[in-house]
């Protein structure tokens with residue numbers, strides 16, 4: 001029997017942040033990871049002479065260490081910072097059709113407003129009013145983090161926060177009077193949160209947009225793997241341990257229903273506290289049914305699984321200049337309306353293509369470049385009659401349609417330059433991450449199950465004693481920052497409870 005203070009299940013961003021911070025506080029910590037590498041989504045892989053970024057399009061981390069945001073603070077506390085390369089343009093968005101447009105938005109408050117005004121003359125004041133809301137929203141969030149939720153106080157001090165909290169992103173923009181075309185352009189990032197803007201909480205969306213406007217998008221110089229390895233090194237420096245190829249198949253409970261350990265590779269490991277970076281559905285499926293509160297099971301079953309993707313990774317035998325590319329992120333859509341973009345997601349509704357060489361020029365061998373296609377998908381979109389023998393053809397055809405479409409929109413020749421190609425689908429993500437339906441965003445951030453209601457109700461959730469959760473399936477939704485931040489939140493809770501002997 002092996003005994004630890006804390007066991008962390010899963011070495012994704014959330015698990016690694018939680019484990020390293022707990023180890024730093026002096027507790028004997030073990031991470032069990034089912035894969036042979038750390039990072040979960042935050043990883044890379046090699047095909048031929050190319051190393052491909054597996055997931056990250058863009059990270060949002062303050063450029064200067066004097067003004068640290070939450071993610072930089074975590075890396076800083078762990079002495080795990082890695083060099084980042086920044087990109088001044090937020091994105092280019094090409095919308096085809098009668099009411100279409102082709103615009104580039106720049107990062108930075110004034111530059112962003114200027115680029116919006118160039119795209120939609122006359123929209124500057126309303127967009128400014130919208131962005132300026134973030135000041136009050138941030139202050140309200142800080143207040144809640146410090147003092148908890150008291151509606152009467154919030155109403156008095158932060159009236160716009162409360163007014164906005166129960167509305168969708170579309171409601172908020174409409175109420176402020178942003179012209180329709182400007183709304184459509186501002187809505188481009190909906191895919192990063194996995195829900196169309198009429199169903200996505202207004203505060204959540206504004207926070208994402210404002211973060212990218214304030215801090216230019218950035219990428220680690222050596223792909224996400226560098227971020228994950230840097231966290232693992234921090235964990236080990238603080239005396240923590242990580243075991244790979246160690247899938248947790250069972251969560252163990254005492255007679256009072258408290259979680260006391262896990263089983264991996266047929267061995268039992270015990271600890272005072274267990275942190276799960278694994279989605280609750282999979283924890284509950286690997287637990288004694290009697291240990292899981294009815295309410296917790298009901299909640300997991302009531303939630304909709306969030307977005308996943310089909311992704312296409314291309315290594316090309318030409319430079320991005322030779323290909324005719326000049327942008328890092330290009331969003332392509334057939335329709336200016338975010339709801340229809342979401343509903344037509346299998347038919348060019350909206351997709352993104354990234355060329356990492358724009359941000360990190362030597363991210364692929366000299367004379368080459370890479371393209372990364374991200375095609376939105378919901379777990380339920382997998383064709384029901386797809387059999388293993390037809391899977392390869394299905395995914396190749398799906399990828400080819402989008403490569404052809406991209407060639408036509410940009411007027412470039414991609415096909416004849418392909419040296420390496422890899423295609424991932426929800427099946428791939430299910431295999432690597434072990435998530436139901438291959439979902440990569442945890443639970444869908446839609447309707448009643450949004451960040452605001454998750455935060456407001458978090459203390460009423462029926463919890464299993466000694467078991468803590470962190471990761472993209474948690475209260476802050478998906479994304480690298482959410483993973484790291486919920487990991488740090490779980491670490492705080494665990495350390496506090498260990499200190500108080502709870």
Ligand SMILES: Cc1cc2nc3c(=O)[nH]c(=O)nc-3n(C[C@H](O)[C@H](O)[C@H](O)COP(=O)(O)OP(=O)(O)OC[C@H]3O[C@@H](n4cnc5c(N)ncnc54)[C@H](O)[C@@H]3O)c2cc1C
Pocket residue numbers: 009010011012013014015032033034035038039040041042054055056057058059246247248249277278309311374429432433434440441470471472473477478479480481483484
């Ligand atoms: C293609 C793609 C593009 C993305 N783009 C962006 C982006 O541009 N910006 C952004 O911020 N976010 C992006 N994301 C989302 C982001 O990557 C995720 O939200 C975030 O990394 C999830 O972190 P997590 O902590 O939930 O852990 P996960 O990455 O889900 O990792 C969980 C870990 O647990 C392990 N595990 C699972 N079951 C077990 C078990 N039983 N026993 C032991 N280990 C187990 C898995 O192997 C995995 O290592 C993208 C994701 C994908 C896939």
